[in-house]
Amino acid sequence: MxxxxxxxxxxxxxxxxxxxxxxxxxxxxxxxxxxxxxxxxxxxxxxxxxxxxxxxxxxxxxxxxxxxxxxxxxxxxxxxxxxxxxxxxxxxxxxxxxxxxxxxxxxxxxxxxxxxxxxxxxxxxxxxxxxxxxxxxxxxxxxxxxxxxxxxxxxxxxxxxxxxxxxxxxxxxxxxxxxxxxxxxxxxxxxxxxxxxxxxxxxxxxxxxxxxxxxxxxxxxxxxxxxxxxxxxxxxxKHYTVTLGNLTSYVLLKLERETQIRKQQLMQMLFQVKSQLEKHFPEITIASELRKETIQTQLELIFQKLKKVNLIDWEGEFIKTKEVLYHIPKSLHNLKKSNIVLYHKNQLTAHLSTLDGIWNELSVQKGVNAKI
Known part of the structure; x- marks a missing residue:
């Protein structure tokens, strides 16, 4: 040959x-x-x-x-x-x-x-x-x-x-x-x-x-x-990249239904998880946006998109998760359209045990209800 x-x-x-x-x-x-x-x-x-x-x-x-x-x-x-x-x-x-x-x-x-x-x-x-x-x-x-x-x-x-x-x-x-x-x-x-x-x-x-x-x-x-x-x-x-979009989706779905959280708190959670991934799991690829910690503009764009499709409310410094965010559609055939947050969180399927371990060890700021 x-x-x-x-x-x-x-x-x-x-x-x-x-x-x-x-x-x-x-x-x-x-x-x-x-x-x-x-x-x-x-x-x-x-x-x-x-x-x-x-x-x-x-x-x-x-x-x-x-x-x-x-x-x-x-x-x-x-x-x-x-x-x-x-x-x-x-x-x-x-x-x-x-x-x-x-x-x-x-x-x-x-x-x-x-x-x-x-x-x-x-x-x-x-x-x-x-x-x-x-x-x-x-x-x-x-x-x-x-x-x-x-x-x-x-x-x-x-x-x-x-x-x-x-x-x-x-x-x-x-x-x-x-x-x-x-x-x-x-x-x-x-x-x-x-x-x-x-x-x-x-x-x-x-x-x-x-x-x-x-x-x-x-x-x-x-x-x-x-x-x-x-x-x-x-x-x-195992080679799916941890991006700002899918890590934000993961964190949002970890919060309880109808949780109100400050944007700054959410950013802190994202960086806590990211820091633990970098420190303890270097084999997992992290997107450049998270490594540079320059996510303000992108994060606000995410909030705009999710508010537009009625998955969250966003007013000023506060984000509120809505009940519909946690609904799993009967058909997953076009999940990107029916629940784009769940779609992005699913990208992390191979990393979920690692992420859940990190999440369970993190101290969540007082006043924020989260699924532990």
């Missing part, structure tokens, strides 16, 4: 995708374990959590960090590679609707993505998978797609893969599928590395993206499927 090294046109087209970052993100913050690179010797599978459509832009930002740079194969939703995807997916209005229509009419997105290395994958109970299931053909189709991925790896490409198989709708990982186990069983000496995306939708007018890069890890050939699944989930989960 000889790796397919990157070319100037290949790099240029990925760079073209990365230009969309200004439309999608406020900014991007990258955190590395050591050198500013993502080790990916051929053959490698690079694993990432799956948050939203914006992950396509995120992948384009990660690609320049690869060492070495080898062409990729990327499993993708079948409909992304069809004409008319933008307008169907985003249902834009106004001038953006016409811009999307023009782009869709050009068919440039499917052509671009296929050149980069995207290949269509069936999703259970999406696309036309229901029809295939009724005909008894779904399993054969899925097996054929995975066989195709293996063939591309053997022809010299590395693999970008979302082990969840679909977006995580509640802020944290969905159930990790057995893709990594299957690929490992077909490719000898397959290397693994990972990166985890954390999206903070609260702290700025637009989303800020945090990318935490991992270290290479191995999956022993004798490791059973369920343990491979757990290893992948643990690897991705």
């Amino acid at each position: 000889k790796p397919k090294k990157h070319t100037v046109p290949y790099d240029f087209l990925i760079k073209l995708v990365s230009f969309a970052r200004g439309l999608v993100f406020h900014s991007i913050e990258e955190n590395f374990p050591e050198k500013e690179e993502l080790e990916a010797p051929y053959p490698s599978a690079l694993l990432c959590n799956h948050v939203s459509e914006a992950d396509v832009v995120s992948l384009a930002m990660v690609y320049p960090r690869l060492n070495p740079k080898i062409k990729m194969i990327i499993p993708a939703r079948e409909d992304i590679l069809k004409r008319g995807f933008l307008q169907k997916e985003f249902r834009a209005k106004g001038i953006l609707k016409w811009i999307f229509k023009l782009i869709d009419a050009s068919n440039i997105i499917p052509v671009l993505l296929r050149y980069i290395g995207a290949v269509p994958i069936k999703r259970p109970f999406r696309d036309n998978a229901r029809e295939l299931l009724k005909k008894g053909e779904l399993r054969d189709k899925v097996d054929s797609e995975w066989t195709d991925l293996v063939a591309h790896i053997r022809k010299g490409r590395n693999l970008f893969m979302f082990p969840e198989g679909t977006y995580n709708h509640d802020g944290f990982l969905n159930q990790v599928k057995r893709g990594a186990y299957y690929i490992k069983s077909k490719i000898d000496k397959l290397h693994f590395n990972s990166f985890t995306l954390t999206y903070d939708h609260l702290s700025y007018q637009k989303t800020k993206l945090y990318i935490k890069y991992g270290r290479p890890f191995e999956i022993p050939s004798e490791m059973p499927a369920d343990k491979v699944v757990k290893l992948v989930a643990d690897t991705l989960g």
Whole structure:
């Protein structure tokens, strides 16, 4: 197996995708374990959590960090590679609707993505998978797609893969599928590395993206499927970044219903938790805003957003949590819309035992009711 090294046109087209970052993100913050690179010797599978459509832009930002740079194969939703995807997916209005229509009419997105290395994958109970299931053909189709991925790896490409198989709708990982186990069983000496995306939708007018890069890890050939699944989930989960948005959400949900608290007290709580994380748990990545302690403007923006969706009241120096803040919706399918605070708190799922331990040890200022 000889790796397919990157070319100037290949790099240029990925760079073209990365230009969309200004439309999608406020900014991007990258955190590395050591050198500013993502080790990916051929053959490698690079694993990432799956948050939203914006992950396509995120992948384009990660690609320049690869060492070495080898062409990729990327499993993708079948409909992304069809004409008319933008307008169907985003249902834009106004001038953006016409811009999307023009782009869709050009068919440039499917052509671009296929050149980069995207290949269509069936999703259970999406696309036309229901029809295939009724005909008894779904399993054969899925097996054929995975066989195709293996063939591309053997022809010299590395693999970008979302082990969840679909977006995580509640802020944290969905159930990790057995893709990594299957690929490992077909490719000898397959290397693994990972990166985890954390999206903070609260702290700025637009989303800020945090990318935490991992270290290479191995999956022993004798490791059973369920343990491979757990290893992948643990690897991705522990690298979620603690951001101002998700740490504020954690603290708000720790307060009792209809608690009134001074903004300054809330900031003090945030910095107490952050300081303990820095001191005792350096392996947990903390966003630059919290490290610099320059959060006044961002925190007020968070309060504005949460007041607008009726999760808190905010008047002057006082914040009051509302009953609805603590409601868990019956469906978590679009939790970001129904309870954005719970959505952000869920990003910290892998860190909750650590955070709860810190919280339980902190002395809460007199007059503030908190869940201990």
